[in-house]
Amino acid sequence: xxxxxxxxxxxxxxxxxxxxxxxxxxxxxxxxxxxxxxxxxxxxxxxxxxxxxxxxxxxxxxxxxxxxxxxxxxxxxxxxxxxxxxxxxxxxxxxxxxxxxxxxxxxxxxxxxxxxxxxxxxxxxxxxxxxxxxxxxxxxxxxxxxxxx
Numbered sequence: 001x002x003x004x005x006x007x008x009x010x011x012x013x014x015x016x017x018x019x020x021x022x023x024x025x026x027x028x029x030x031x032x033x034x035x036x037x038x039x040x041x042x043x044x045x046x047x048x049x050x051x052x053x054x055x056x057x058x059x060x061x062x063x064x065x066x067x068x069x070x071x072x073x074x075x076x077x078x079x080x081x082x083x084x085x086x087x088x089x090x091x092x093x094x095x096x097x098x099x100x101x102x103x104x105x106x107x108x109x110x111x112x113x114x115x116x117x118x119x120x121x122x123x124x125x126x127x128x129x130x131x132x133x134x135x136x137x138x139x140x141x142x143x144x145x146x147x148x149x
Contacts, residue, residue, distance in 0.1 A: 001123060002058045006032040006049040008042035010065030011107025014115055018061070021116050027123075030058075046073035050080045053101055060102040061119065071104040078144055081137070086110065088121040095125035099137045 003022055007015040012034060022029050032048040034040045042064045053060045054077060062070035067084045074082035082102035083094035086109075094100035103122045105115055127133070 001026075002028045002030065002056070003123075004030045004032060004049055004052045004056070004058050004060045005062075006034075006045040006060070006070075007063040007107065008034055008045055008065070008070070009037045009039050010042075011063030011105070012037040014105075014107035014112055015063050017112055018063070018115060018119065022119070025120075042069045043073040046070045047077070049102070050074045050077035050082075053077075054079055059123065062102060062104045063107045063115075064104075065106060065108040067104040067106040067109070071102075074102050074104065079141075081140065085118055085122065087114070088117055091118045091122040092125050095122055096128045097133050097136075098140075099127045099133070 005015060005019060019029050019031060030052065032052060033045055046062055049060045049062055062074055064070045071082045071084040074080050080102055081098060081100045082104050083098060083100035084104040085091040085094055091103065103119065105118065
């Protein structure tokens with residue numbers, strides 16, 4: 001699977017480890033930055049990633065100190081369904097029920113081992129085929145359509 005990954009300074013080291021983990025598991029990884037642990041503004045990297053997900057349809061992973069800012073910024077982009085996940089259960093539900101296309105994680109709030117587990121579950125969980133879940137994702141898209149004019 002092709003994965004787009006981005007972070008701010010608060011999760012740079014976690015991102016670098018996660019890139020290795022993804023590559024070791026056969027994923028192609030496109031890194032949109034940041035390239036160091038020097039302080040940066042997270043919205044810039046959320047925007048870079050969201051635009052690449054829009055362009056490619058690939059799955060995205062965003063990391064910052066808590067994942068909160070990245071999820072807020074990424075969800076401002078049409079077609080992005082960014083989910084802040086704290087454990088494997090929320091990652092599974094984000095994909096299965098909400099068809100999330102961007103996973104957001106906290107590099108300062110989640111251990112590296114848990115980050116790897118969460119990512120693995122997120123990437124291997126299929127979207128539910130139940131009509132109620134598709135209907136709800138369509139409702140999200142409808143709200144988005146009405147508000148992104």
